[in-house]
Amino acid sequence: MEDEIRLLLVDDERLVRRSMEKTLFRAGFDVTVAASAGAGLMAFNAARGEAEPFDLAILDLHMPNLAGVNDKNAGLELLSRLLATQADLPVIVLTAFDEVTRAKESIVRGARAYFVKGREAQLIDLINDILEL
Amino acid sequence: MNDKDMALATRRATLLHAAAKVARNVTSILNPERLLDETVDVICEEFGFYYAGVFLLDKSRRWMVLHAGYGVAGRKMLAQEHKLRVNGHSMIGRASGEQHALIALDVGEEPVHFKNPILPKTRSEMALPLIVGTELIGALTVQSTREAAFSTEDIMVLQGMADQLAIAIQNAELHREHQQLLAQAERQAHLLKAASKVGKEVTVILSIDTLLREVSDVICEEYGFYYAGVFLLDQAGEWAVLRAGHGAAGAQMLANHHQLKVGGLSMIGSSISQRKGRIALDVGEEPVHFKNPLLPYTRSEMALPLLVSGRPIGALTVQSREESAFSKEDITSLQTMADQLAVAIENARLLQELKAAHKELVRTKTFEALATSTIEAIHWIGNKALPITSTIKRLHEDVQALASPDEEMLASMLEDLDIIAENAGLILAVKEHLIGPAREQLPQPVIVADVFKDVITAAAVPAAQISCQGGADLPLVIADSSRLSRAFDYLLKNALEATAELEQIKIQVEIEPAEEEQLIIRVKDNGPGFSQENLDQVWAAFYSTKPGHAGLGLSATLQIIRQLDGKVTAFNAEAGGAVVEVRIPYTTEKPPAAELPTAKKILILDDEDLWSNFAQAKLVEAGNEVARTGELPAQLAEFDLILLDDCLVNGDVTQLLKALRKSGVTDKVVVLASSLSTERATALMGYAVYDVRLKPYTEAGLAELML
Numbered sequence: 001m002e003d004e005i006r007l008l009l010v011d012d013e014r015l016v017r018r019s020m021e022k023t024l025f026r027a028g029f030d031v032t033v034a035a036s037a038g039a040g041l042m043a044f045n046a047a048r049g050e051a052e053p054f055d056l057a058i059l060d061l062h063m064p065n066l067a068g069v070n071d072k073n074a075g076l077e078l079l080s081r082l083l084a085t086q087a088d089l090p091v092i093v094l095t096a097f098d099e100v101t102r103a104k105e106s107i108v109r110g111a112r113a114y115f116v117k118g119r120e121a122q123l124i125d126l127i128n129d130i131l132e133l
Numbered sequence: 134m135n136d137k138d139m140a141l142a143t144r145r146a147t148l149l150h151a152a153a154k155v156a157r158n159v160t161s162i163l164n165p166e167r168l169l170d171e172t173v174d175v176i177c178e179e180f181g182f183y184y185a186g187v188f189l190l191d192k193s194r195r196w197m198v199l200h201a202g203y204g205v206a207g208r209k210m211l212a213q214e215h216k217l218r219v220n221g222h223s224m225i226g227r228a229s230g231e232q233h234a235l236i237a238l239d240v241g242e243e244p245v246h247f248k249n250p251i252l253p254k255t256r257s258e259m260a261l262p263l264i265v266g267t268e269l270i271g272a273l274t275v276q277s278t279r280e281a282a283f284s285t286e287d288i289m290v291l292q293g294m295a296d297q298l299a300i301a302i303q304n305a306e307l308h309r310e311h312q313q314l315l316a317q318a319e320r321q322a323h324l325l326k327a328a329s330k331v332g333k334e335v336t337v338i339l340s341i342d343t344l345l346r347e348v349s350d351v352i353c354e355e356y357g358f359y360y361a362g363v364f365l366l367d368q369a370g371e372w373a374v375l376r377a378g379h380g381a382a383g384a385q386m387l388a389n390h391h392q393l394k395v396g397g398l399s400m401i402g403s404s405i406s407q408r409k410g411r412i413a414l415d416v417g418e419e420p421v422h423f424k425n426p427l428l429p430y431t432r433s434e435m436a437l438p439l440l441v442s443g444r445p446i447g448a449l450t451v452q453s454r455e456e457s458a459f460s461k462e463d464i465t466s467l468q469t470m471a472d473q474l475a476v477a478i479e480n481a482r483l484l485q486e487l488k489a490a491h492k493e494l495v496r497t498k499t500f501e502a503l504a505t506s507t508i509e510a511i512h513w514i515g516n517k518a519l520p521i522t523s524t525i526k527r528l529h530e531d532v533q534a535l536a537s538p539d540e541e542m543l544a545s546m547l548e549d550l551d552i553i554a555e556n557a558g559l560i561l562a563v564k565e566h567l568i569g570p571a572r573e574q575l576p577q578p579v580i581v582a583d584v585f586k587d588v589i590t591a592a593a594v595p596a597a598q599i600s601c602q603g604g605a606d607l608p609l610v611i612a613d614s615s616r617l618s619r620a621f622d623y624l625l626k627n628a629l630e631a632t633a634e635l636e637q638i639k640i641q642v643e644i645e646p647a648e649e650e651q652l653i654i655r656v657k658d659n660g661p662g663f664s665q666e667n668l669d670q671v672w673a674a675f676y677s678t679k680p681g682h683a684g685l686g687l688s689a690t691l692q693i694i695r696q697l698d699g700k701v702t703a704f705n706a707e708a709g710g711a712v713v714e715v716r717i718p719y720t721t722e723k724p725p726a727a728e729l730p731t732a733k734k735i736l737i738l739d740d741e742d743l744w745s746n747f748a749q750a751k752l753v754e755a756g757n758e759v760a761r762t763g764e765l766p767a768q769l770a771e772f773d774l775i776l777l778d779d780c781l782v783n784g785d786v787t788q789l790l791k792a793l794r795k796s797g798v799t800d801k802v803v804v805l806a807s808s809l810s811t812e813r814a815t816a817l818m819g820y821a822v823y824d825v826r827l828k829p830y831t832e833a834g835l836a837e838l839m840l
Contacts, residue, residue, distance in 0.1 A: 013516065016520050019519070022523075022524075022527060023526075023527065026530075099811055100809045100814045103814050103818075104814055104824075104825065107819075114811060114814075116812060120523040
C-alpha cells in the first residue's frame, strides 16, 4: 500500500528483531529488516533504487559493521552513511540503557532519538511523535 | 746452752713453726676472710701474743678497715666496723702512712698509740704495713700484754709473715675477682643461651600469644626470676593489657584480664609512657610500683618497654624475690630480648594483617569473579528476555480477540501471561541493576556532598525527613558521578524503605574526611536497624527481605564503591537504627588551575547549592559577569552561555527547557547533571540544547565546558 509508512529495522539479535518487527507490523508499519550494518545499507539503497525510500530507520548499535566485523559502533557508522545519502531521514538508535556517551554521539551525528531496547510499546509512540502521525 | 739460750732457741722454733703455718695457710687458703682469720689466730696462739688484727685499705684509700681480729675483742671491733684513718694518730695509721713498721714497746709512752678500751691490757704493739711491690694494701697489728715484748727476731719473722700475707691477700683478692668474673661469664653464657632461645623462638613462633607465653617462661626458667609477664597496648593505646604471665600468678592475672593504665602509677604504665626501662631494686622504695597481691614476694622489678621504631607497643615485666636482683648484664640482655620481642610481635602482627589482607583480597577477587560472571550471565539472559514482554503483550491482545472464548480458559490464559510478564520484567530490571556499574566510566573530581544532595532532590524526600551535612570544603573524590549517584540512591532508598512505616522519619547523611585520606559517607536512619541475618547477607546479590525486590541495590552499591577502592559497612547505631558507612579515598592532589574565558555574560539557572556556588565563584573570579537564578530572566538573548542544572529543588527543568526553546536560545544552553542516563541525556538533547554534560567540579572541568 502506498500510504504505509516504510520502516527499516537493523538488528543482529534474531528474536529481538523478529519481536520488534511484529510489534511494528501490528502498529501498521511496513517493516523491512536487516541483520547487520551491511545488509541494512543494502536494503536502504535498494529501497531508494525502487523509489520507495524508507520513512524512518531503527538501528541497533552493536552488530556486524559494514565490513562484517562485530563492532559496538556499527550503528553509528551506518547512521552516518544513511544520513549522507538522505539527510532528512529520521533515525532512532537502539541499544542498552546507560551508554550516555554513545547516545549523545548518535544525537550529534543526526539521530532523532535514542531508544532503550525492551520497551517496545514506547517505541511506537516515539515513531508517531517523530513522524508527527 | 744456758737457759736463756734454750728459751731463745725454743722461741725461734715456735716462730719458725708459726711462720711455716702461716706460709701454708697463705698458699692453701683462697678465701681472703678465712685467711685473715687463720692468720690472726696463728699469730696469737703460736706466738702467744694478746691480740692480732688485720686491716685492709678501703676503696677511698683513706681508711684502714678491720677485716680480722683475734678473740672476743676482735669480734667486738669487727661488729663496730672498726677503722683507722691512714696517716692518723694511731700506730696503724702512721705505719700505713709512712709505709714502714712501727713498734711501741710501751704503748703508754707511745704518743701515736690510740688507747683502745677493748684491749686494755696492751703494753706493747707492733704495726706492720702490708705492701705488695710499692702498693699499700693493709696493715697488721700485733699486741702484747708485756712491755717491750717484741724481739728483733719477732719483728723480722712478723714482717716476713706480713709480706707473705700481703701477697696472699692480693692473690686471694685476684682469685675472688677471677671467681666473680667466672661466675659473671657463666651467667652471661646462660643469659646468652636464654636470649638465643628467645631469639630462635621469635623467628619460628608466629602466633603472638604462643610467643609471649614462651618468652615469659624462658625468662623465669633460664634467668631464675620469680615472675615475668608481657603486656601489649590496647587499640586506643590507653591500657597495657597482660597477654602472657609466668606460672599460677600469670594464669590468675590473665583470667582477671589484668591491665594497667598507660602513664599511670605502675612501673609498666610509666615505662610505656616514658618509653624507657624502669628498675626498682627494692620495690618497697619505688613510688610508682603497683603492689600486686598475686606477687607478694617481689622485692625488685624491672619494666622494659617494647618499642618498634621508637613507638611503644607494650612492655615486659621481670620480677625477683631478691632485692637489687638485676645486674648490668641482666638489664642489657633483657633489653636486647625485649627489643627482639618487640620486632617479633610487630612481625607477627604484620603477618596477621597480611593474612587478613590476603583473605580479603581472595574474597574480593572471588566476589569480583562471581560478579563478572553473574553480570555476563544476566546480560545474556536479559538480552534473551527482551522480546518476551512485547511477545506477551501481543499474545494478550490475541487471546482477548479470540472468537467465542471459553471465559474460564481465557481468564486462566491471561493469568499465565501476567505471570510470565512479571517475571520477564524482573529479569530486565536485574539486567539494568547489574550491568549499570560495569559499563563505561567517566571518572572526574567530584564534590560528593553535591552528588548526594542531587540524589535527595531527585528522590523528592521532604526536607523535614532528611539532613545532609558536608560542604564544598571537603576533599574531592575521583569518581564517575553517575555511578556514585546510583550507589547513593540505593543507600537512600534503603533508608527510606526502612523508615517507611514510621510517623516521624529521620534520615541523616554525614560526609566527613577520615584517616588514611578517606572520605566517610554515613547514612543513618531511625528505623528498626538490621537484624543479625540481614547484617550477614545484606551485600549478597539477590538477597532482600522486602517483597517484590530483586535484592540488588546494596550489592550494586558495594560493587560501585569497590570500583573506587572504597569500602562499605553496615551496622546498627548504639541509639538504634541502621547505619551504612561508605569509605572512599579522596584525592590529595590540588586540582590543576585552568584558564577560564573572561568577559562573558553567563546565566546559571540553578538553586543556591554547592555546585552553583563553586561555578559562580570561579567564573566571576575569571572576570565574567554571572547571574544565578532559578527563574528565566527577561533578556535571555544577551547571555553568551546558559548553564542549566538538571536537578532543581525549586524549579521544573522541562518547563525551563521549553521556555528556552521558545526563546530560541537553546544553542547556548548546556544542561549539567551529577548523574546522567541514556534516556535522560537523549531526552535533554531532544530540546536542541548545545550539550548535556556531567557537572564539572574543578576549574579545568569548567574551562573544558566553556570551550
